[in-house]
Amino acid sequence: MIQVSNLSFGPAANPILQGIDAEIPAGRVTALIGPNGAGKSTLLKLIARQLTASSGRIRMDGMDLAQTVPAQLACKMAVVAQHLSVASRVRVRDLIGFGRWPHSAGRLGVADHAAIANAVELFDLGDLQTRFLDELSGGQRQRAFIAMAYVQDTDWLLLDEPLNNLDLHHARNLMAQLRHLTELQGRGIVIVVHDLNYAISWSDHVVALRDGKVAFQGPVAAAATAERLSALYQTPVAITRLGGQPFAQYHR
Amino acid sequence: MADRRLIALGCLLAAAAALFLFWGLRGPTAYILELRLVKLAALLAVGASAGVATVLFQTISQNRILTPSIMGFDALFLLLQTGLVAGLGAAGASRISGLPGFALETAVMLGAALVLFTSLLGRTRHDIQLMVLAGVVLGVMFRTLTVFLQRLMEPSEFTMVEARMFAQFSGIDRSALMAGLGLMALAGLWLVRNHQVLDVAALGRTPARSLGVAYDGLQLRVLCLIAALVSVATALVGPLAFLGLLVTSLAHSLMQSHRHALLLPAAALIGALILVSGQTVFERLLHLQSTLAVVIEFCGGLLFLVLLVKGKIR
Ligand SMILES: Nc1ncnc2c1ncn2[C@@H]1O[C@H](COP(=O)(O)OP(=O)(O)OP(=O)(O)O)[C@@H](O)[C@H]1O
Numbered sequence: 001m002i003q004v005s006n007l008s009f010g011p012a013a014n015p016i017l018q019g020i021d022a023e024i025p026a027g028r029v030t031a032l033i034g035p036n037g038a039g040k041s042t043l044l045k046l047i048a049r050q051l052t053a054s055s056g057r058i059r060m061d062g063m064d065l066a067q068t069v070p071a072q073l074a075c076k077m078a079v080v081a082q083h084l085s086v087a088s089r090v091r092v093r094d095l096i097g098f099g100r101w102p103h104s105a106g107r108l109g110v111a112d113h114a115a116i117a118n119a120v121e122l123f124d125l126g127d128l129q130t131r132f133l134d135e136l137s138g139g140q141r142q143r144a145f146i147a148m149a150y151v152q153d154t155d156w157l158l159l160d161e162p163l164n165n166l167d168l169h170h171a172r173n174l175m176a177q178l179r180h181l182t183e184l185q186g187r188g189i190v191i192v193v194h195d196l197n198y199a200i201s202w203s204d205h206v207v208a209l210r211d212g213k214v215a216f217q218g219p220v221a222a223a224a225t226a227e228r229l230s231a232l233y234q235t236p237v238a239i240t241r242l243g244g245q246p247f248a249q250y251h252r
Numbered sequence: 253m254a255d256r257r258l259i260a261l262g263c264l265l266a267a268a269a270a271l272f273l274f275w276g277l278r279g280p281t282a283y284i285l286e287l288r289l290v291k292l293a294a295l296l297a298v299g300a301s302a303g304v305a306t307v308l309f310q311t312i313s314q315n316r317i318l319t320p321s322i323m324g325f326d327a328l329f330l331l332l333q334t335g336l337v338a339g340l341g342a343a344g345a346s347r348i349s350g351l352p353g354f355a356l357e358t359a360v361m362l363g364a365a366l367v368l369f370t371s372l373l374g375r376t377r378h379d380i381q382l383m384v385l386a387g388v389v390l391g392v393m394f395r396t397l398t399v400f401l402q403r404l405m406e407p408s409e410f411t412m413v414e415a416r417m418f419a420q421f422s423g424i425d426r427s428a429l430m431a432g433l434g435l436m437a438l439a440g441l442w443l444v445r446n447h448q449v450l451d452v453a454a455l456g457r458t459p460a461r462s463l464g465v466a467y468d469g470l471q472l473r474v475l476c477l478i479a480a481l482v483s484v485a486t487a488l489v490g491p492l493a494f495l496g497l498l499v500t501s502l503a504h505s506l507m508q509s510h511r512h513a514l515l516l517p518a519a520a521l522i523g524a525l526i527l528v529s530g531q532t533v534f535e536r537l538l539h540l541q542s543t544l545a546v547v548i549e550f551c552g553g554l555l556f557l558v559l560l561v562k563g564k565i566r
């Protein structure tokens with residue numbers, strides 16, 4: 001479980017996040033939703049230790065994140081950021097290979113190569129694996145980065161808008177992979193999404209942020225009601241059912 | 253499994269070195285050969301350390317255009333040397349010349365470079381233009397201070413430092429050469445053990461940290477290494493602003509890889525090859541003793557401008 005208690009970030013006069021209390025269950029898919037600028041990426045970066053909170057603390061499976069060292073954390077969680085870039089010019093397969101670094105420290109063994117080949121297969125990167133990263137399309141790059149986080153093989157996987165650039169085939173495939181990871185391997189997954197239908201139909205738990213505060217949180221079925229979602233986005237959202245699944249209608 | 257390209261570079265370098273040593277060997281053979289050997293060792297040391305230092309600097313600053321020299325590292329070294337002579341006087345400085353002098357200069361250089369460049373890298377890494385500007389300003393400042401100190405000097409002190417302001421490949425200080433080679437061996441040992449973590453660091457601070465690399469500590473160690481290697485090159489022949497850039501551009505286009513296991517040896521070999529073959533041509537063929545530095549600076553400077561104009565800033 002990720003336990004965020006009384007977390008604040010940013011200047012006291014004008015905080016980006018203030019007094020965040022949230023619980024993210026282990027072994028579940030949790031959707032982090034909210035309007036642009038609500039602080040979703042900031043919260044994710046705080047959990048990933050890419051930013052340091054001004055107050056409050058975060059515990060992950062009982063350990064205080066402020067007390068961990070990077071090497072320990074890299075075996076515990078993998079992160080895919082919203083804005084993806086690396087500074088060096090690498091090929092797709094080498095990038096994915098970096099995901100094994102926390103385990104192999106550069107000496108890729110048979111198991112590592114198998115994990116990499118498996119990720120290449122899962123994320124449909126077979127034809128692209130020898131290409132340079134800066135010669136890929138946005139969605140292809142995104143898939144390469146997700147594959148890198150995937151091979152890191154951690155208890156927790158944090159993804160910031162992973163569906164951003166993906167076509168509907170790959171978006172659906174990714175969500176199915178993530179569900180697979182939670183259900184078969186008990187991984188905890190936190191995913192920032194804007195598409196409400198992906199959020200409510202694939203995730204178990206939801207944490208909604210607005211203006212740097214938690215608007216609501218809880219199991220999807222109970223927490224993500226039409227009124228709350230409408231208030232969250234200041235836009236009329238209706239929840240209907242379609243083929244037995246809840247369906248959010250907001251586009252028109 | 254040595255790479256074919258690296259083997260080819262090694263063979264070329266061996267051929268160039270043999271040519272440099274034995275071409276036009278007349279008169280007191282043993283004596284001339286010894287002189288040439290010292291010079292060859294210096295050329296190899298300078299070329300290799302300039303190449304390796306530049307690759308390392310580009311790795312931790314995450315760009316393909318800046319070099320330690322452009323950022324003012326060797327200007328800093330010259331300022332320290334001048335400051336030492338100004339502070340101790342010519343007599344004092346000559347007493348600590350050679351090995352202890354070199355050790356002292358390198359140690360001071362390490363400290364100064366660390367303080368300056370960690371703060372600079374931390375603040376401006378995301379903004380290459382700002383970093384180029386900061387480097388240029390620092391370089392000008394160091395050089396101006398150096399000239400200012402020289403104005404205040406006695407003539408005897410001045411002649412001591414004047415010779416060091418321009419790159420020259422004659423009159424190699426043997427004890428500095430030995431110390432430099434020792435330092436390079438240590439650097440090489442560290443790199444052999446740590447080249448893989450550099451591949452991860454080259455991804456950038458955030459990705460590297462999320463893969464578990466203690467980035468800031470690593471950056472500190474690499475900056476030390478760079479400062480030491482620049483000290484070696486600058487102490488032996490003087491400032492060569494654009495050699496490093498020339499070498500890394502060639503190394504990148506030859507190796508087409510992000511792996512330091514390939515890039516570092518390639519840069520070392522190319523750096524040494526440029527200097528040895530260039531010096532052979534200029535000294536033996538054209539009988540122009542002191543033009544090599546000028547030509548290298550000209551080609552490297554031109555390349556810098558081309559890269560800048562083509563926007564290949566990364
Ligand atoms: N580097 C920064 N410096 C100052 N303010 C920032 C910075 N990054 C983000 N902010 C501010 O912090 C707030 C939260 O940003 P954050 O990126 O967490 O939003 P988000 O919920 O992820 O939005 P989006 O859906 O657009 O990705 C915003 O108001 C933003 O303007």
Ligand SMILES: [Mg+2]
Pocket residue numbers: 040041042082160
């Ligand atoms: Mg965001």
